[in-house]
Amino acid sequence: MSQKKNQAIDNNWYQKVDDVADTEAAEVRKSHIAGTGVFAKRDIKKGEIILPVTGKKLHESEISEVDRSQSLLQIDEDWYLMATGTIDDFLNHSCDPNLAFTPDGQSFFALRDIAKEEELSWDYSTCENDGEWKMKCLCGSPKCRGYVTGFPALDESTRQRLLPLAQPYLRKLYG
């Protein structure tokens, strides 16, 4: 199972960037990472909850080949959230992100103070449990790992660092 957010340019919902509802703190715009991204509309304080994690909940057995070309966010061993075109679907990956999952896995919160206009991002490895999956990373961070991978493929020190920020099912599996 792979999460292909950055390659999802052929999806219908992806084309309708102008129709994506902003929130009070975030909006969708062109990004240097992958064409489109989500940006801070105002200064954000460390610890603030910024966006809910949304999507259509699908069991592994319900996911078709078409769905597999969409953005999928893994939330349990056989469960995924499929992108439905809401603002959280446009968040790009970064190896040095400014957002992460809240402990319940249902929202993104600010890992640090974020300035107005900064691109918002999270680490895709904190939800994906497929050890075979990898995607070339375009984040451009000095801390870039080169490839975005599933959680099991991370090196031990990265895994330990990211574990508290991972989806709850991963904390159970690897904690």
Ligand SMILES: [Zn+2]
């Ligand atoms: Zn990177």
